[in-house]
Amino acid sequence: MAVNPPAHLSPRKKPIQARATATLEAIFEATIQVLLVDGPRRLTTTRVAERAGVSVGTLYQYFPHKQALFYALNEHYLEALAGKIEDACRAHHGRPIRQMVEALVTTYWQAKTERPDVTRALYRSVAEIDNEQVIEGFAHHVDAVTAAMFASASDAAFTDLQTVNLTLLSVIFGTVRSVFERNPPDAQSRAVHGQLVLMCLSYLNSVRAVGGQ
Amino acid sequence: MAVNPPAHLSPRKKPIQARATATLEAIFEATIQVLLVDGPRRLTTTRVAERAGVSVGTLYQYFPHKQALFYALNEHYLEALAGKIEDACRAHHGRPIRQMVEALVTTYWQAKTERPDVTRALYRSVAEIDNEQVIEGFAHHVDAVTAAMFASASDAAFTDLQTVNLTLLSVIFGTVRSVFERNPPDAQSRAVHGQLVLMCLSYLNSVRAVGGQ
Amino acid sequence: MAVNPPAHLSPRKKPIQARATATLEAIFEATIQVLLVDGPRRLTTTRVAERAGVSVGTLYQYFPHKQALFYALNEHYLEALAGKIEDACRAHHGRPIRQMVEALVTTYWQAKTERPDVTRALYRSVAEIDNEQVIEGFAHHVDAVTAAMFASASDAAFTDLQTVNLTLLSVIFGTVRSVFERNPPDAQSRAVHGQLVLMCLSYLNSVRAVGGQ
Amino acid sequence: MAVNPPAHLSPRKKPIQARATATLEAIFEATIQVLLVDGPRRLTTTRVAERAGVSVGTLYQYFPHKQALFYALNEHYLEALAGKIEDACRAHHGRPIRQMVEALVTTYWQAKTERPDVTRALYRSVAEIDNEQVIEGFAHHVDAVTAAMFASASDAAFTDLQTVNLTLLSVIFGTVRSVFERNPPDAQSRAVHGQLVLMCLSYLNSVRAVGGQ
DNA sequence: TATGAATGAGCGTTCATTCAT
DNA sequence: CATGAATGAACGCTCATTCAT
Structure with a gap:
């Protein structure tokens, strides 16, 4: 279920102690803040x-090297995000397609908007290392759960579910990334959210093989 | 029309000599290659x-510092891209909305796909500096030209053109960025391209205030 | 008779408890092993x-710092070695010179060969600190006991005993050190041992002032 | 003939320029001095x-890492030393064994005594890295040339030349190493030198298979 | 003007040592 | 007393930038 991290990229020890968890959380938070305030180059x-x-010594007790910190950070937030998406998908199993899309877009949007600083920081950290692995893992995971959900729609079926899913x-x-990077006024941002739902729905309407209008 | 670069970020001299232009081009190419082969961290x-x-000395004759190189690189390719989009928009002034969208998506997609290495390298270089300025400039530029085009559509009008434009x-x-970063097989990539056009058209259909189907 | 260690280099407490002795021994053994397996740089x-x-805390209960560990380690093994040499010398007091030399070379060689790993590890640790003091102390100690032995030889006397002693x-x-560092096959090593005895005997024969062959 | 250094341990560029050679020499000298004054741990x-x-940057232009510096330093001096020994051996080809031994001991002793600081520094640096390779190379080289010399002796032959050679x-x-590490007064040191020649001669006398007394 | 050796600030990382538990 | 997480000075090394040639 979880991403398969190369051994040398995961935190050195699992946080069992309360203090350790707190420290770990503090390090993640600090990474986010530094990423945001100073940029990835000055981190x-x-x-x-x-x-x-x-x-520093303490940091290195939790992460064998800088890369591992980035890796863990991404893993941390992407796993949470994947979890939320999975929950939403499960909750909408068998529902009409309209509800599914609304739920998917809204869940993702909200998850990203909840802590916009974190979101922005993560987008910035991506280029830093081969987070590609974590991201790919995340993508596959989400692919699977959304495809399963769409396949269960009560009012629609698709000739090429794979493509539809990948497209969506x-x-x-x-x-969402585009919007975050342009960082438009809140009202505009919310407007685009609405439009995005609408767009996905119109699209699904066009491509669905069966089911009433 | 060009982005307004802060003085300290622009190349030291405008390339007037043919030799200078060749050198500049070589440096840009080299940057792309290094970015791709070694990654931004090893550049x-x-x-x-x-x-x-x-x-190195010669490189520093053209760019006062590393940042300026990245800045110029992004400027270089984004200006070209903006130019292509502008051309396409002008060419479709007054045409039906369907053609406009098809042209817009296809122009952008092709421009990005023409040299996928460059595209990928640029996406990777983004985190490097406050390219945000160049990118913002590019965005505003494109915003303007596409909004103007859509406003001239022969068969459609929109109550909130700004939002529609921003959304699209x-x-x-x-x-496009998502697809590039997932780097799916060519066939799938092309399929998504088609779906994207379809999606934009469906969307515009739903939101247009006037004009028959 | 024991080396005079500068206060800051000796173990914090003399091991009176059995448990303490066991721990100390374990630490010495561990040091040897790490020295051999990982080398002095990774120790x-x-x-x-x-x-x-x-x-680590426990280790620091026995040794105020790393230097002290090395110091004590060398002291430990060199004192044992000096003791063996002293015993041998005492046992050959008044004997013919030939027996003395044979005993000396063989005692030293065997002591070093008994635990070749320890020997090699100690040779490697020398550079680490001013073990010079321990080594000098060891040298003086041995100088004295062998000189005394040679002076008592039943069949020989030397005009310049000091020089002969130092030379031997x-x-x-x-x-022995050379041979250990070249680490030749066992047979060769043993052969050199024999030759060394022979050489010392020939030498003493040449330089002795009195006493028939 | 020369030691086979692993690529990553040799200097980054061969000193062709005069300035480069001077810099290289200065770095070697500095290494010796630091080794002597501060010890290998503080180097x-x-x-x-x-x-x-x-x-520092310049140093790293000549040596890819610290190890390489040590490696090159040892190589530098050991090759010179091997050269001197080789010359001496060639010069005494076919001579009587007595002259050979005298020449060998004296050449080695003088080479080491010429710059006692260098000698002592090198002895100290040995433990630092796997100079074992350079040293082994040096040993093999010298082995060969001395064995060849001894085999050509005009007045002696040996049943087991290999062992005799290795022993000597x-x-x-x-x-020599022992004496250097004890650092005795000059007079004593010179005395031991003489005794060493004497010892080797007595030894050879005892083991030679043929030839006059 | 082009060159590339030299510079040195600054980074990632280690590890001897301490001290709250 | 034993523990081992925390500390932070100090190290090895890199690389943007300069400047004598």
Whole structure:
């Protein structure tokens, strides 16, 4: 279920202690903040540690190297995100397609909007390392759960579900990123959200093989 | 029409000499290659210069610092891209909305697909600096020309053209990026392209205020 | 008779408890092993402690710092070695010179060969600190006991006993080290041992002032 | 003839320029001095560079890493030493064994004594890295040339030349090291030198298979 | 003007040592 | 007393940038 992280990229020890969890959380938060305030180029392990209120040494007790920090950060948030999407998909199993799409777009949008700083920080961190693996893992996971949901729609079926699914996810994920990077006024942002739902629905209407209008 | 670069980010001199232009082009190419082969983290000015067949000193004759190189690179390709979009928009002034959308998506898609390495390299370079400025400039530029085109549609009008325009551009740009980053097999990639056109058309159909089907 | 260690280099407490002695022994063993397996550069206090089955904290209960560990390790083995040599010398007091030399070379060689790993590890640790002091102390100690022995030879006397003594010890200690560092096949190693005895005897024959062959 | 250094351990570029050679020499000298004054543990690349009057960056233009510096240093001096020994051996080809031994011991002793600081520094640097390769190479080289010399002796032959050769070299190299590490007064040192020649001669006398007394 | 050796600030990382538990 | 997480000084090394040639 979870992404398959190469051993050398996962945190050195699993947070069992409460303090350890707190420290880990502090390091993640600090990473986000540094990423946001100083940018990925000015992010140094020392700066992250300072901002997290720990020493570099401590940071390196949790992450064997800088890459691992980024990896874990992405893993952390993407797994949470995938979880939310999975929940939403399960909750809408067998429902009409309209509800499914609305739920999917809204879940994703809200998850990303909840902590816009985190979202923006993660988008910025992507280029830093081969997060490609985590991202690919996330993509496959989500692919599977949304495809399963769409396949169960009560009022529609699709000749080429794979393509429809890939298209929808590409459009949703891509659009959200675009909007985040343009960082438009809130009203406009919300408007685009609405339009995105509408767009997905119109599209599904055009491509569905069976089911009433 | 061109982006307004802060003085400290623009190339030291405009390439008037043919030789200078060739060198510049070589440096841009080298940057792309290094970005692709070694990744943004391993990109050093020395490596770029080597690959371009010049000395570091020469590179610094053209760009006052590394940032400026990235800035110029993005400017270079985004201006070309904006130009293509502008041409397409002008060519479809007053045409039916369907043709406009098809032209817009296809122009953008093709421009990005023409040199996929460049596209991917640029996506990767984004985190490097405040390219945000160049990108914002590009966005505004394109916003203007597509909005003007849509406003001239022979068979449709929109109550909220701004939102429709922003939505379409966000969707198109975002989706293309998503697809590039997932790097799916060519056939699938092309399929999504087709679906994207379809999606935009369905959407416009739903939101247009006037004009028959 | 024991080396005079500068206060800051000696173990914090003398091991009176049996448990303490066991721990100390374990730490020494661990140090040897780490020295051999990982080399002196990769030897960290943490690694030594781990290998000894104790915590770093415990290690620091026995040794105020890393230097002290090395110091004590050398002291430990060199004192044992000096003791063996002293015993041998005492046992050959008043005997013919031939027996003395044979005993000396053989005692030293065997002591070093008994645990070749320890020997090699100690040779490697030398560069680590001013073990010079321990080594010098060891040298003086041995100088004295062998000089005393040679002076008592039943069949020989030397005009310059000091020089003869220094020469013999330099040759024996140095040759053994050379052989250990070249690490030749066992047979060859044993052969050199025999030759070394022969050489020392020939030498003493040439330089003795009195006493028939 | 020369040691086979793993690619990553040899200097980055061969010193062709006069300035480069000077810099290289300065770095070697600085390494020796730092080794002597601060000891191998306090030797940092920065300190070496400072002492050599260059920047760390420059040091790293000549040596890809610290290990390579040590490697090259040992190579440098051991090759010179091997050269001297080779010359001496060639010069005494076919001579009586007595002259050979005298020449060998004296050549080695003088080479080591010429710059006692260098000698001592090198002995200290040995433990630092796997100089074993360079040293082994040196040993094989010398083995060959001395064996060849001894085989040509006009007045002696040996049943087991290999063992005799190995013994002599072990004794000579080891004794010199011992003496250097004890650092006795000059007079004593010179005395031991004489005794060493004497010892080797007595030994050869005992083991030679043919030839006059 | 082009070159590329030299520079040195700054980064990632290690590890001896401490001290709250 | 033993523990081992936390500390942070210090190291090895990189690379953007400069400047003598």
